[in-house]
Amino acid sequence: MTSILWFRRDLRLSDNRALAAACAAGPVVPVFIRDARVDALGAAAKWRLEVGLEKLAAALEQRGSRLILRAGPALEVLDGLVAETGARAVHWHRLYDPQAIDRDKKIKTALKAKDVSAESHPGHLLNEPWTVETGSGSFYKVYTPFWKAVRDRDPGASLSEPGQIAAPERWPDREALSDWQLSRAMRRGRDIVAGHHAPGEAAAQDRLAGFVEAGLERYGEGRNDVAGDGTSRLSDYLALGELSPRQAWEAARRRVEEGSKGAEGFLRQLIWRDFAYHLMYHTPHLLSDNWRDGWDEFGWQTDPGSDDVLAWKQGRTGVDFVDAAMREMYVTGRMHNRTRMIVASYLTKHMLVHWKVGLDWFADCLTDWDPANNAMGWQWVAGSGPDAAPYFRVFNPDTQAEKFDPDGVYRRRWLAEGQASPPRTALQFFEAVPERWGLAPDDPRPAPIVSLAEGRTRALAAYERLKSGQ
Numbered sequence: 001m002t003s004i005l006w007f008r009r010d011l012r013l014s015d016n017r018a019l020a021a022a023c024a025a026g027p028v029v030p031v032f033i034r035d036a037r038v039d040a041l042g043a044a045a046k047w048r049l050e051v052g053l054e055k056l057a058a059a060l061e062q063r064g065s066r067l068i069l070r071a072g073p074a075l076e077v078l079d080g081l082v083a084e085t086g087a088r089a090v091h092w093h094r095l096y097d098p099q100a101i102d103r104d105k106k107i108k109t110a111l112k113a114k115d116v117s118a119e120s121h122p123g124h125l126l127n128e129p130w131t132v133e134t135g136s137g138s139f140y141k142v143y144t145p146f147w148k149a150v151r152d153r154d155p156g157a158s159l160s161e162p163g164q165i166a167a168p169e170r171w172p173d174r175e176a177l178s179d180w181q182l183s184r185a186m187r188r189g190r191d192i193v194a195g196h197h198a199p200g201e202a203a204a205q206d207r208l209a210g211f212v213e214a215g216l217e218r219y220g221e222g223r224n225d226v227a228g229d230g231t232s233r234l235s236d237y238l239a240l241g242e243l244s245p246r247q248a249w250e251a252a253r254r255r256v257e258e259g260s261k262g263a264e265g266f267l268r269q270l271i272w273r274d275f276a277y278h279l280m281y282h283t284p285h286l287l288s289d290n291w292r293d294g295w296d297e298f299g300w301q302t303d304p305g306s307d308d309v310l311a312w313k314q315g316r317t318g319v320d321f322v323d324a325a326m327r328e329m330y331v332t333g334r335m336h337n338r339t340r341m342i343v344a345s346y347l348t349k350h351m352l353v354h355w356k357v358g359l360d361w362f363a364d365c366l367t368d369w370d371p372a373n374n375a376m377g378w379q380w381v382a383g384s385g386p387d388a389a390p391y392f393r394v395f396n397p398d399t400q401a402e403k404f405d406p407d408g409v410y411r412r413r414w415l416a417e418g419q420a421s422p423p424r425t426a427l428q429f430f431e432a433v434p435e436r437w438g439l440a441p442d443d444p445r446p447a448p449i450v451s452l453a454e455g456r457t458r459a460l461a462a463y464e465r466l467k468s469g470q
Protein backbone atom coordinates (compact mmCIF):
# COMPACT_ATOMS: atom_id res chain seq x y z
CA MET A 1 0.00 0.00 0.00
CA THR A 2 1.37 3.43 -0.93
CA SER A 3 1.42 6.05 1.84
CA ILE A 4 2.04 9.77 1.83
CA LEU A 5 4.46 11.09 4.43
CA TRP A 6 3.75 14.75 5.15
CA PHE A 7 6.88 16.47 6.53
CA ARG A 8 6.20 19.56 8.63
CA ARG A 9 8.52 20.39 11.55
CA ASP A 10 10.22 16.99 11.55
CA LEU A 11 12.86 17.23 8.83
CA ARG A 12 14.66 14.02 9.76
CA LEU A 13 14.78 10.36 8.79
CA SER A 14 15.90 8.91 12.12
CA ASP A 15 13.49 8.63 15.05
CA ASN A 16 10.71 9.45 12.63
CA ARG A 17 7.64 7.48 13.66
CA ALA A 18 5.55 8.74 10.76
CA LEU A 19 8.20 7.55 8.31
CA ALA A 20 8.55 4.19 10.06
CA ALA A 21 4.79 3.63 9.90
CA ALA A 22 4.64 4.60 6.22
CA CYS A 23 7.66 2.41 5.32
CA ALA A 24 6.13 -0.58 7.10
CA ALA A 25 3.15 -0.44 4.73
CA GLY A 26 5.04 -0.20 1.41
CA PRO A 27 6.02 2.60 -1.01
CA VAL A 28 6.25 6.12 0.43
CA VAL A 29 5.62 9.51 -1.19
CA PRO A 30 7.31 12.15 1.02
CA VAL A 31 5.86 15.65 0.63
CA PHE A 32 6.44 19.11 2.04
CA ILE A 33 3.61 21.58 1.53
CA ARG A 34 4.13 25.32 1.33
CA ASP A 35 0.78 26.45 2.68
CA ALA A 36 -0.28 29.76 4.20
CA ARG A 37 1.34 28.80 7.49
CA VAL A 38 4.72 28.44 5.84
CA ASP A 39 4.24 31.74 4.03
CA ALA A 40 3.52 33.40 7.38
CA LEU A 41 6.89 32.42 8.87
CA GLY A 42 9.44 35.12 9.66
CA ALA A 43 12.32 35.87 7.30
CA ALA A 44 15.03 33.94 9.18
CA ALA A 45 12.80 30.96 9.91
CA LYS A 46 11.90 30.73 6.22
CA TRP A 47 15.54 30.80 5.20
CA ARG A 48 16.36 28.14 7.78
CA LEU A 49 13.48 26.03 6.50
CA GLU A 50 14.79 26.34 2.94
CA VAL A 51 18.25 25.05 3.80
CA GLY A 52 16.72 22.34 5.97
CA LEU A 53 14.55 21.19 3.07
CA GLU A 54 17.60 21.04 0.78
CA LYS A 55 19.32 18.72 3.24
CA LEU A 56 16.22 16.58 3.73
CA ALA A 57 15.72 16.21 -0.02
CA ALA A 58 19.35 15.10 -0.44
CA ALA A 59 19.03 12.56 2.40
CA LEU A 60 15.88 11.11 0.82
CA GLU A 61 17.57 10.82 -2.59
CA GLN A 62 20.36 8.81 -0.96
CA ARG A 63 17.75 6.29 0.13
CA GLY A 64 16.13 5.94 -3.27
CA SER A 65 13.35 8.36 -2.41
CA ARG A 66 12.47 11.94 -3.26
CA LEU A 67 10.94 15.00 -1.61
CA ILE A 68 7.85 16.20 -3.45
CA LEU A 69 7.33 19.94 -2.99
CA ARG A 70 3.89 21.39 -3.57
CA ALA A 71 2.41 24.80 -2.73
CA GLY A 72 -1.24 25.38 -1.84
CA PRO A 73 -3.79 24.68 0.89
CA ALA A 74 -2.67 21.46 2.59
CA LEU A 75 -5.90 19.54 2.05
CA GLU A 76 -6.01 20.38 -1.66
CA VAL A 77 -2.40 19.28 -2.09
CA LEU A 78 -2.95 16.03 -0.19
CA ASP A 79 -6.16 15.30 -2.10
CA GLY A 80 -4.30 15.82 -5.36
CA LEU A 81 -1.46 13.53 -4.32
CA VAL A 82 -3.86 10.83 -3.15
CA ALA A 83 -5.55 10.93 -6.56
CA GLU A 84 -2.23 10.91 -8.46
CA THR A 85 -0.50 8.17 -6.47
CA GLY A 86 -3.37 5.99 -5.28
CA ALA A 87 -2.09 6.37 -1.70
CA ARG A 88 -4.40 4.94 0.95
CA ALA A 89 -2.77 6.55 3.99
CA VAL A 90 -1.26 9.87 5.03
CA HIS A 91 1.15 10.06 7.99
CA TRP A 92 2.46 13.09 9.87
CA HIS A 93 3.83 14.18 13.24
CA ARG A 94 1.55 16.21 15.47
CA LEU A 95 1.90 19.94 16.00
CA TYR A 96 0.20 21.68 18.90
CA ASP A 97 -0.56 25.32 18.09
CA PRO A 98 -4.26 26.10 17.65
CA GLN A 99 -4.09 26.79 13.90
CA ALA A 100 -2.23 23.55 13.18
CA ILE A 101 -4.63 21.56 15.35
CA ASP A 102 -7.61 23.07 13.55
CA ARG A 103 -6.12 22.46 10.08
CA ASP A 104 -5.07 18.91 10.88
CA LYS A 105 -8.46 17.97 12.35
CA LYS A 106 -10.22 19.14 9.18
CA ILE A 107 -7.74 17.25 7.01
CA LYS A 108 -8.18 14.08 9.04
CA THR A 109 -11.96 14.23 8.72
CA ALA A 110 -11.83 14.98 4.98
CA LEU A 111 -9.35 12.19 4.22
CA LYS A 112 -11.25 9.66 6.29
CA ALA A 113 -14.45 10.57 4.45
CA LYS A 114 -12.63 9.43 1.29
CA ASP A 115 -11.54 6.23 2.96
CA VAL A 116 -7.92 7.35 3.22
CA SER A 117 -6.45 6.72 6.65
CA ALA A 118 -4.89 9.76 8.31
CA GLU A 119 -2.41 8.96 11.07
CA SER A 120 -0.87 11.60 13.31
CA HIS A 121 2.13 10.50 15.38
CA PRO A 122 3.90 11.87 18.44
CA GLY A 123 7.49 13.00 17.82
CA HIS A 124 7.84 16.75 18.30
CA LEU A 125 7.78 16.51 22.11
CA LEU A 126 8.88 14.17 24.85
CA ASN A 127 5.46 14.19 26.50
CA GLU A 128 2.16 14.74 24.74
CA PRO A 129 0.57 17.77 26.45
CA TRP A 130 -2.55 15.89 27.55
CA THR A 131 -0.58 13.11 29.22
CA VAL A 132 0.75 15.28 32.04
CA GLU A 133 -1.88 16.07 34.66
CA THR A 134 -1.89 17.49 38.16
CA GLY A 135 -3.37 15.46 41.01
CA SER A 136 -6.70 17.18 40.40
CA GLY A 137 -6.69 16.27 36.71
CA SER A 138 -5.80 19.75 35.50
CA PHE A 139 -2.79 21.02 33.53
CA TYR A 140 0.38 22.45 35.07
CA LYS A 141 0.89 26.19 35.33
CA VAL A 142 4.21 26.08 37.17
CA TYR A 143 7.39 24.54 35.83
CA THR A 144 8.91 22.72 38.83
CA PRO A 145 5.96 20.38 39.53
CA PHE A 146 5.73 19.75 35.78
CA TRP A 147 9.40 18.76 35.76
CA LYS A 148 8.88 16.47 38.75
CA ALA A 149 5.91 14.83 37.05
CA VAL A 150 7.85 13.91 33.91
CA ARG A 151 11.54 13.62 34.80
CA ASP A 152 11.40 9.87 35.47
CA ARG A 153 9.29 9.00 32.47
CA ASP A 154 10.88 6.86 29.82
CA PRO A 155 10.14 8.18 26.34
CA GLY A 156 11.30 4.86 24.87
CA ALA A 157 14.24 4.19 22.59
CA SER A 158 14.56 6.36 19.51
CA LEU A 159 14.16 4.71 16.11
CA SER A 160 17.02 4.29 13.69
CA GLU A 161 16.67 5.60 10.16
CA PRO A 162 15.48 3.31 7.38
CA GLY A 163 18.02 2.02 4.84
CA GLN A 164 16.16 2.29 1.55
CA ILE A 165 12.69 3.82 1.27
CA ALA A 166 10.42 2.07 -1.23
CA ALA A 167 9.47 4.37 -4.13
CA PRO A 168 6.04 4.52 -5.77
CA GLU A 169 5.67 3.16 -9.31
CA ARG A 170 5.50 6.68 -10.71
CA TRP A 171 6.69 9.81 -8.95
CA PRO A 172 4.21 12.70 -8.93
CA ASP A 173 5.41 16.07 -10.26
CA ARG A 174 7.13 18.40 -7.87
CA GLU A 175 7.88 22.09 -7.69
CA ALA A 176 11.43 23.43 -7.44
CA LEU A 177 12.60 24.72 -4.07
CA SER A 178 14.47 27.55 -5.77
CA ASP A 179 11.19 28.78 -7.28
CA TRP A 180 9.71 29.19 -3.82
CA GLN A 181 12.37 31.77 -2.92
CA LEU A 182 11.90 31.15 0.75
CA SER A 183 14.95 33.20 1.66
CA ARG A 184 13.96 36.26 -0.37
CA ALA A 185 12.92 38.23 2.71
CA MET A 186 16.42 37.87 4.22
CA ARG A 187 17.83 40.07 1.45
CA ARG A 188 21.52 40.73 1.85
CA GLY A 189 21.84 39.13 5.30
CA ARG A 190 21.28 35.61 4.01
CA ASP A 191 24.87 34.60 3.28
CA ILE A 192 26.13 36.09 6.52
CA VAL A 193 23.59 34.21 8.61
CA ALA A 194 24.36 31.05 6.61
CA GLY A 195 28.00 31.25 7.70
CA HIS A 196 26.88 30.67 11.29
CA HIS A 197 24.87 27.53 10.57
CA ALA A 198 25.32 23.86 9.76
CA PRO A 199 21.80 22.76 8.79
CA GLY A 200 20.45 19.26 8.41
CA GLU A 201 20.00 16.05 10.32
CA ALA A 202 23.61 14.84 9.98
CA ALA A 203 24.92 18.13 11.38
CA ALA A 204 22.37 17.92 14.21
CA GLN A 205 23.64 14.47 15.16
CA ASP A 206 27.24 15.72 15.07
CA ARG A 207 26.38 18.69 17.24
CA LEU A 208 24.56 16.50 19.77
CA ALA A 209 27.43 14.02 19.91
CA GLY A 210 30.02 16.81 20.27
CA PHE A 211 28.02 18.53 23.00
CA VAL A 212 27.42 15.34 24.97
CA GLU A 213 31.11 14.52 24.73
CA ALA A 214 32.61 17.93 25.48
CA GLY A 215 29.95 20.31 26.83
CA LEU A 216 27.36 18.42 28.82
CA GLU A 217 29.36 17.87 31.99
CA ARG A 218 30.00 21.58 32.48
CA TYR A 219 26.58 22.69 31.23
CA GLY A 220 25.59 23.80 34.75
CA GLU A 221 28.43 26.33 35.02
CA GLY A 222 28.74 27.09 31.31
CA ARG A 223 25.14 27.77 30.36
CA ASN A 224 25.17 31.40 31.48
CA ASP A 225 28.55 32.29 30.00
CA VAL A 226 27.25 34.36 27.11
CA ALA A 227 30.60 34.56 25.32
CA GLY A 228 31.36 30.86 25.69
CA ASP A 229 30.04 27.81 23.92
CA GLY A 230 28.44 26.39 27.05
CA THR A 231 25.00 25.47 25.73
CA SER A 232 24.03 22.82 23.24
CA ARG A 233 23.02 25.12 20.35
CA LEU A 234 20.50 22.50 19.37
CA SER A 235 17.48 24.80 19.26
CA ASP A 236 17.39 25.22 15.45
CA TYR A 237 17.52 21.48 15.02
CA LEU A 238 14.80 20.88 17.60
CA ALA A 239 12.59 23.64 16.20
CA LEU A 240 12.69 22.15 12.70
CA GLY A 241 12.77 18.57 13.89
CA GLU A 242 16.16 17.77 12.35
CA LEU A 243 16.77 16.27 15.77
CA SER A 244 14.05 14.67 17.86
CA PRO A 245 13.79 15.66 21.53
CA ARG A 246 13.90 11.96 22.30
CA GLN A 247 17.34 11.66 20.71
CA ALA A 248 18.63 14.55 22.82
CA TRP A 249 16.97 13.16 25.95
CA GLU A 250 18.35 9.66 25.37
CA ALA A 251 21.92 10.90 24.95
CA ALA A 252 21.82 13.10 28.06
CA ARG A 253 19.89 10.59 30.16
CA ARG A 254 22.65 8.03 29.62
CA ARG A 255 25.10 10.54 31.08
CA VAL A 256 22.84 11.18 34.08
CA GLU A 257 22.86 7.46 34.76
CA GLU A 258 26.67 7.58 34.61
CA GLY A 259 26.55 10.27 37.33
CA SER A 260 26.89 13.47 35.29
CA LYS A 261 25.50 16.51 37.13
CA GLY A 262 25.55 18.81 34.11
CA ALA A 263 23.40 16.37 32.18
CA GLU A 264 20.48 16.75 34.57
CA GLY A 265 20.51 20.54 34.06
CA PHE A 266 20.29 19.97 30.34
CA LEU A 267 17.36 17.56 30.71
CA ARG A 268 15.58 20.28 32.69
CA GLN A 269 15.96 22.67 29.75
CA LEU A 270 14.54 20.10 27.35
CA ILE A 271 11.56 19.86 29.66
CA TRP A 272 11.12 23.66 29.56
CA ARG A 273 10.39 23.10 25.88
CA ASP A 274 7.75 20.48 26.67
CA PHE A 275 6.33 22.82 29.33
CA ALA A 276 5.96 25.63 26.79
CA TYR A 277 4.03 23.27 24.53
CA HIS A 278 1.94 22.01 27.44
CA LEU A 279 0.92 25.60 28.18
CA MET A 280 0.29 26.49 24.55
CA TYR A 281 -1.89 23.42 24.11
CA HIS A 282 -3.98 24.01 27.23
CA THR A 283 -4.05 27.82 27.02
CA PRO A 284 -3.57 28.79 23.36
CA HIS A 285 -4.02 32.47 24.17
CA LEU A 286 -0.40 32.24 25.39
CA LEU A 287 0.50 33.03 21.76
CA SER A 288 -1.53 36.19 21.36
CA ASP A 289 -2.82 37.67 24.62
CA ASN A 290 -1.66 38.35 28.12
CA TRP A 291 -1.78 34.97 29.78
CA ARG A 292 -2.58 36.44 33.19
CA ASP A 293 -5.82 38.23 33.84
CA GLY A 294 -5.63 41.92 34.55
CA TRP A 295 -2.66 42.72 32.32
CA ASP A 296 -4.64 44.21 29.43
CA GLU A 297 -4.73 47.52 31.29
CA PHE A 298 -0.98 47.73 31.67
CA GLY A 299 -0.58 50.51 29.13
CA TRP A 300 2.36 49.22 27.13
CA GLN A 301 3.30 51.06 23.95
CA THR A 302 2.37 49.01 20.92
CA ASP A 303 3.87 50.82 17.92
CA PRO A 304 6.42 48.45 16.30
CA GLY A 305 7.77 51.31 14.15
CA SER A 306 8.46 53.96 16.81
CA ASP A 307 11.96 55.45 16.91
CA ASP A 308 12.72 53.78 20.22
CA VAL A 309 11.58 50.36 19.03
CA LEU A 310 13.63 50.79 15.87
CA ALA A 311 16.66 51.58 18.01
CA TRP A 312 16.06 48.39 20.01
CA LYS A 313 15.79 46.33 16.84
CA GLN A 314 18.97 47.87 15.43
CA GLY A 315 21.03 47.41 18.58
CA ARG A 316 21.21 51.18 19.18
CA THR A 317 19.53 51.59 22.57
CA GLY A 318 22.85 52.84 23.95
CA VAL A 319 22.97 49.95 26.45
CA ASP A 320 25.90 47.80 25.39
CA PHE A 321 24.74 44.40 26.60
CA VAL A 322 21.30 44.87 25.03
CA ASP A 323 22.71 46.15 21.75
CA ALA A 324 25.34 43.41 21.48
CA ALA A 325 22.65 40.76 21.89
CA MET A 326 20.31 42.31 19.31
CA ARG A 327 23.15 42.26 16.82
CA GLU A 328 24.11 38.69 17.65
CA MET A 329 20.56 37.75 16.67
CA TYR A 330 20.62 39.79 13.47
CA VAL A 331 23.90 38.26 12.33
CA THR A 332 23.46 34.65 13.46
CA GLY A 333 19.70 34.12 13.78
CA ARG A 334 20.28 33.06 17.37
CA MET A 335 20.74 34.70 20.74
CA HIS A 336 21.99 33.37 24.05
CA ASN A 337 19.17 32.56 26.50
CA ARG A 338 20.55 34.94 29.14
CA THR A 339 20.59 37.86 26.72
CA ARG A 340 17.16 36.93 25.33
CA MET A 341 15.89 37.57 28.85
CA ILE A 342 17.81 40.83 29.15
CA VAL A 343 16.71 42.37 25.85
CA ALA A 344 13.13 41.28 26.53
CA SER A 345 13.20 42.82 29.99
CA TYR A 346 14.69 46.04 28.63
CA LEU A 347 11.99 46.33 25.97
CA THR A 348 9.00 45.48 28.16
CA LYS A 349 10.13 47.12 31.39
CA HIS A 350 12.67 49.92 30.79
CA MET A 351 11.03 50.92 27.50
CA LEU A 352 7.46 49.91 28.45
CA VAL A 353 6.84 48.39 25.02
CA HIS A 354 4.38 45.51 24.62
CA TRP A 355 5.92 42.03 24.64
CA LYS A 356 4.11 41.28 21.36
CA VAL A 357 6.32 43.81 19.57
CA GLY A 358 9.38 41.90 20.76
CA LEU A 359 7.82 38.52 20.07
CA ASP A 360 7.16 39.53 16.45
CA TRP A 361 10.70 40.82 15.93
CA PHE A 362 12.16 37.61 17.36
CA ALA A 363 9.84 35.62 15.07
CA ASP A 364 11.27 37.50 12.11
CA CYS A 365 14.94 37.22 13.13
CA LEU A 366 15.36 33.86 14.86
CA THR A 367 16.37 30.77 12.94
CA ASP A 368 15.29 28.70 15.96
CA TRP A 369 11.90 30.39 16.11
CA ASP A 370 9.44 28.24 17.95
CA PRO A 371 5.87 29.39 18.62
CA ALA A 372 5.59 27.99 22.14
CA ASN A 373 9.11 28.77 23.40
CA ASN A 374 9.03 32.28 22.02
CA ALA A 375 5.63 33.15 23.49
CA MET A 376 6.40 31.60 26.86
CA GLY A 377 9.80 33.36 26.95
CA TRP A 378 8.33 36.77 26.23
CA GLN A 379 5.40 36.47 28.60
CA TRP A 380 7.63 35.04 31.31
CA VAL A 381 9.96 38.03 31.14
CA ALA A 382 7.20 40.61 30.75
CA GLY A 383 5.41 39.35 33.87
CA SER A 384 2.14 38.61 32.10
CA GLY A 385 2.85 34.92 31.62
CA PRO A 386 2.67 31.62 33.44
CA ASP A 387 5.28 31.00 36.12
CA ALA A 388 6.45 34.50 35.26
CA ALA A 389 9.38 36.45 36.58
CA PRO A 390 7.83 38.81 39.14
CA TYR A 391 7.27 42.23 37.61
CA PHE A 392 9.47 43.97 40.16
CA ARG A 393 12.41 41.87 38.91
CA VAL A 394 13.78 44.32 36.37
CA PHE A 395 17.02 43.01 34.90
CA ASN A 396 19.77 45.64 35.08
CA PRO A 397 21.75 45.05 31.86
CA ASP A 398 24.92 46.59 33.30
CA THR A 399 24.92 44.39 36.40
CA GLN A 400 24.05 41.40 34.23
CA ALA A 401 26.99 42.22 31.94
CA GLU A 402 29.38 42.40 34.90
CA LYS A 403 28.20 38.98 36.00
CA PHE A 404 27.86 37.13 32.72
CA ASP A 405 30.30 38.99 30.44
CA PRO A 406 32.86 40.20 32.97
CA ASP A 407 35.66 40.75 30.44
CA GLY A 408 33.42 42.29 27.80
CA VAL A 409 34.25 39.57 25.27
CA TYR A 410 30.63 39.21 24.12
CA ARG A 411 30.05 42.95 23.84
CA ARG A 412 33.23 43.47 21.82
CA ARG A 413 32.31 40.54 19.60
CA TRP A 414 29.09 42.20 18.50
CA LEU A 415 29.53 45.98 18.89
CA ALA A 416 31.86 47.64 16.37
CA GLU A 417 31.35 51.28 17.34
CA GLY A 418 34.15 52.64 19.49
CA GLN A 419 36.61 49.85 18.65
CA ALA A 420 39.74 50.69 16.64
CA SER A 421 39.76 47.25 14.97
CA PRO A 422 36.38 45.64 15.43
CA PRO A 423 36.24 41.87 14.98
CA ARG A 424 34.67 40.32 11.90
CA THR A 425 31.49 39.37 13.79
CA ALA A 426 30.80 42.99 14.79
CA LEU A 427 31.36 44.19 11.21
CA GLN A 428 29.09 41.53 9.76
CA PHE A 429 26.13 43.33 11.30
CA PHE A 430 26.69 46.29 8.99
CA GLU A 431 26.93 44.00 5.98
CA ALA A 432 23.73 42.21 6.94
CA VAL A 433 21.41 45.14 7.68
CA PRO A 434 19.41 46.95 4.99
CA GLU A 435 21.15 49.99 3.53
CA ARG A 436 18.15 52.15 4.35
CA TRP A 437 19.04 51.82 8.04
CA GLY A 438 22.05 54.03 7.24
CA LEU A 439 24.33 52.50 9.89
CA ALA A 440 28.13 52.44 9.85
CA PRO A 441 30.70 50.86 12.19
CA ASP A 442 32.35 54.20 12.90
CA ASP A 443 29.11 55.85 14.03
CA PRO A 444 29.26 57.16 17.60
CA ARG A 445 27.54 54.98 20.19
CA PRO A 446 24.13 56.49 20.99
CA ALA A 447 23.21 57.76 24.45
CA PRO A 448 20.86 55.39 26.34
CA ILE A 449 17.21 55.79 25.29
CA VAL A 450 16.34 55.74 28.94
CA SER A 451 18.72 55.59 31.88
CA LEU A 452 18.65 52.28 33.71
CA ALA A 453 17.59 53.87 36.98
CA GLU A 454 14.83 55.96 35.39
CA GLY A 455 13.58 53.01 33.34
CA ARG A 456 13.36 50.85 36.42
CA THR A 457 11.49 53.48 38.43
CA ARG A 458 9.07 54.04 35.55
CA ALA A 459 8.43 50.31 35.16
CA LEU A 460 7.75 49.82 38.85
CA ALA A 461 5.42 52.82 38.90
CA ALA A 462 3.48 51.39 35.94
CA TYR A 463 3.17 48.10 37.78
CA GLU A 464 1.93 49.85 40.93
CA ARG A 465 -0.73 51.62 38.83
CA LEU A 466 -1.82 48.27 37.38
CA LYS A 467 -2.05 46.70 40.83
CA SER A 468 -4.02 49.57 42.28
CA GLY A 469 -6.31 49.69 39.22
CA GLN A 470 -5.59 53.36 38.37
Ligand SMILES: Cc1cc2nc3c(=O)[nH]c(=O)nc-3n(C[C@H](O)[C@H](O)[C@H](O)COP(=O)(O)OP(=O)(O)OC[C@H]3O[C@@H](n4cnc5c(N)ncnc54)[C@H](O)[C@@H]3O)c2cc1C
Pocket: 223, 231, 232, 233, 234, 235, 236, 238, 239, 269, 270, 271, 272, 273, 274, 276, 335, 336, 337, 338, 340, 341, 344, 362, 366, 368, 369, 370, 371, 373, 374, 375, 377, 378, 381
Ligand atom coordinates in the same frame (compact mmCIF):
# COMPACT_ATOMS: atom_id res chain seq x y z
C1 LIG B 1 12.24 36.11 25.17
C2 LIG B 1 12.64 34.69 24.83
C3 LIG B 1 12.35 34.17 23.57
C4 LIG B 1 12.70 32.85 23.24
N1 LIG B 1 12.40 32.37 21.99
C5 LIG B 1 12.72 31.08 21.66
C6 LIG B 1 12.39 30.56 20.37
O1 LIG B 1 11.76 31.20 19.54
N2 LIG B 1 12.81 29.28 20.09
C7 LIG B 1 13.48 28.50 21.01
O2 LIG B 1 13.81 27.35 20.71
N3 LIG B 1 13.75 28.97 22.25
C8 LIG B 1 13.41 30.23 22.59
N4 LIG B 1 13.73 30.71 23.85
C9 LIG B 1 14.32 29.78 24.85
C10 LIG B 1 15.86 29.71 24.89
O3 LIG B 1 16.41 30.99 24.92
C11 LIG B 1 16.45 28.94 23.71
O4 LIG B 1 15.80 27.69 23.56
C12 LIG B 1 17.96 28.65 23.94
O5 LIG B 1 18.64 29.87 24.07
C13 LIG B 1 18.50 27.87 22.76
O6 LIG B 1 19.87 27.65 22.90
P1 LIG B 1 20.45 26.20 23.11
O7 LIG B 1 19.88 25.27 22.10
O8 LIG B 1 21.93 26.32 23.15
O9 LIG B 1 19.85 25.84 24.55
P2 LIG B 1 20.28 24.81 25.67
O10 LIG B 1 20.50 25.59 26.91
O11 LIG B 1 21.35 23.91 25.23
O12 LIG B 1 18.93 23.98 25.91
C14 LIG B 1 18.60 22.80 25.16
C15 LIG B 1 17.23 22.94 24.54
O13 LIG B 1 16.24 23.08 25.55
C16 LIG B 1 15.20 23.96 25.11
N5 LIG B 1 15.20 25.15 25.98
C17 LIG B 1 16.24 25.73 26.61
N6 LIG B 1 15.83 26.80 27.33
C18 LIG B 1 14.51 26.91 27.11
C19 LIG B 1 13.51 27.82 27.56
N7 LIG B 1 13.78 28.83 28.40
N8 LIG B 1 12.25 27.66 27.12
C20 LIG B 1 11.92 26.62 26.30
N9 LIG B 1 12.83 25.73 25.84
C21 LIG B 1 14.10 25.88 26.24
C22 LIG B 1 15.56 24.39 23.69
O14 LIG B 1 14.89 23.54 22.79
C23 LIG B 1 17.06 24.17 23.66
O15 LIG B 1 17.55 23.95 22.36
C24 LIG B 1 13.37 32.03 24.20
C25 LIG B 1 13.67 32.57 25.46
C26 LIG B 1 13.32 33.89 25.78
C27 LIG B 1 13.66 34.43 27.14
